[in-house]
Amino acid sequence: MNNYSIVSDDKSILGESPIWDEFYQRIYWVDIESKRLHAWSFLDNKKLEWNFDHRISAISLTNNNDELICAFDNFFAFFNVNTHNITKLKNQINIPVNVRFNDGKTDGYGRFWCGTMSESSPSKADGAIYIVDEKLEIHKIFDGIYISNSLTSSPDNKYMYYADTFKKKIYKTNLSKDISNIKTSEVFVDNTNLKGFPDGSTVDINGYLWNAEWNGGQVVYYDLNGGIINRIKTPMHRPTCCAFGGPNMNVLFITSALEQETEGSNLSGQTIAINTDTVGNYSHRFIGN
Secondary structure: OOOEEEOOOOOOOEEEEEEEEOOOOEEEEEEOOOOEEEEEEOOOOEEEEEEOOOOEEEEEEEOOOOEEEEEEOOOEEEEEOOOOOEEEOOOOOOOOOOEEEEEEEEOOOOOEEEEEEEOOOOOOOOEEEEEEOOOOOEEEEEEEEOEEEEEEEOOOOOEEEEEEHHHOEEEEEEOOOOHHHOOOEEEEEEOOOOOOEEEEEEEEOOOOEEEEEEOOOEEEEEOOOOOEEEEEEOOOOOEEEEEEEOOOOOEEEEEEEOOHHHOOOOOOOOOEEEEOOOOEOOOOOEOOO
16 A cells, blocks of 8 residues: 555545645545535645535636635535635526436536436436536536546546446546537446446546546556556545645545444545655636636
């Protein structure tokens, strides 16, 4: 296992959506089930926290340094981290009962991608993937998904990755400035035979995909053809997502989910940082009117 440090003492029930903010030099992440947004500032070693009335699932930086675009359980909104103002988008979508927003990222065109997931038991293919464009209009891109995850774009902005965690598959689709041209999708990695499930992802400067493996206790990174380059074992059994950050962009931050049956015996639910021998890309910022 690589040497790691603990970002903060907080344990998330369901930590997700780590994002490095190079302007404020802080790492953001959410705890979906606690309805909470966290941040750790590297400038002054200070922990920040914001609480909400709704579950917050995914976040993205925007072209306003003080503002994030957020997917809450069933709506999109902007959140100002300094004034604490929440501004819901005028355009929203009606998602089915027992479905909520899950993973999200902004692509190189400045559009926020976000997927939904079924909370039914057993899970149903009621999830979908959406784009919020620069005019704040919402477009459905793919449907028939059980649990959407792993949304991240390639450094050259030619491809978008996403996963259906339930199916244990990671997909790759073409990117285009014209949303109507985003049509093709192919299986990038088929993890059907693995114990773990593909959760959140990021890419490094080489375009390699780094994927947190839920119930697998590891982050796996893949080459451009979906071949495994290496595995990073984590002290948490349920890593949920990862993001590069730090002053030199070579630190991999990994969020995780709490396991009640082992609470107190490991680092489940905590966010950790691991130094790597590669560097990541700055997060794309949402550009909206």
